[in-house]
Amino acid sequence: MRIAMIILYLVLAPLLGGLLDGLDRRISARMQRRVGPPVLQPFYDVQKLFAKQRIVVTNSQTFLMITYLVLMVFTGCMFYSGADMLMCFFVLSTAGIFLYFAAVVTDSPYSYIGGQRELFQEMCCEPAVLLTGVGFYLLEDTFETAKIVQADRSAIVALPGFFAAFLFILTIKMRKSPFDESTSHHPHQELVKGVTTELGASNLALFQITEWYENILMLSVIALFIINKSPWSIPAAILVVLAAYFLEILIDNTSARMKSGKMLELSWAVTIAAAGVNLLILILVR
């Protein structure tokens, strides 16, 4: 069962991630009253990027990008094999560090600033991500995702604050406006493109694929709030995940980029207000 889940994640995550990305671009275009690219556009892009001549600014960059991808995939596999959720989150942060390294090994100041902002974003997300793990532990007495999905009731009933906090930092994790500090998905100049500025074609493709794996992993955490032992919870979880993704697209299209200081204040404030209060109640009720 565990092996099957891992293989399913390995194969399906990039496909679903790419498809969601394509839908994202399409829906964004519709929101801007444009027709938008075909839904499979992200796959065409990645295919093209791999076909181009390889240009690397520094040799170590390719190695760092591959490590970033491998660690991200590894995190997802751990999550889907039902392993310790806390461990997954720690490996996830480690993956982010490799993206930082890949950005700062180049001489480009733009890439360097992007790398620093990536760390900053990581810092904004971390409290909410870790608290989510703690919340699940207080509720189910376990960090293991395999046991959490076997619960009698959906976790969201007892953990609405944690859910809200996680939903909030999802925007930061997905690098969507107003929190697309480290790199923007929209066509832009060097400073805004940040970490991806100095990536050659094939390395950009690696970045893209890693992002698909990461998005699916993040959405899976959202799903974990919903899923319980009843099979009906699975379609419900899928609906909630799609709604969350739609919300991200809507926020992305209706908000301007925020200063990183504001991002820190806002994300920690929401984390403390929503997840913190929920945590206190949970401890008192126990």
Add this chain to the structure above:
Amino acid sequence: MGKVKRSPWLLHYDASSCNGCDIEVLACMTPVYDVERFGVVNTADPMQADILLVTGGVNSQSAEVVKQLYDQMARPKVVVAVGICACTGGVFKDCYNINGGVDTVIPVDVYVPGCAARPESIIDGVVKAVQIFQERSDAHDKYVKEHGESERDLSDPDAAAREGNPADFFDAITKTSEGSRDKEAEKK
């Protein structure tokens, strides 16, 4: 490898344009024309771009920049000159500081006339460029299959000529020391 023509990414550079053509290039991205439906993305990164759109004639200051942007782009690549200034120098042709069209510095594949070039004709030019991009990409794949991927040393001006990659053959003409298309040299 497959159909790269579905995903042409543009790099737009203003060599000395009056901004008329630039506005029209940007107009192509707006809801009215929406080139993104062809998969076109207006990237600002030469390393990730496929098609170089240049507006305005080349002057002594922008010549080096145009050359450098072209060099930084990964093979296969295509160049489109947008507007009559970029094609020939246009009304500024005889100015003391204008070298002429973009083809005085780098090889141009598609010329889009007009002052300013209409968005419709810019899109038409891009569609032509996309066909060339596909052909060149196929040639590039064939070359890589036979000779293996080579990471070009950008500091060596004659490297492109020696490698003889057909996707790159324009480089071979312009990049060799004797093939330099310097307009000043032609004048003398």
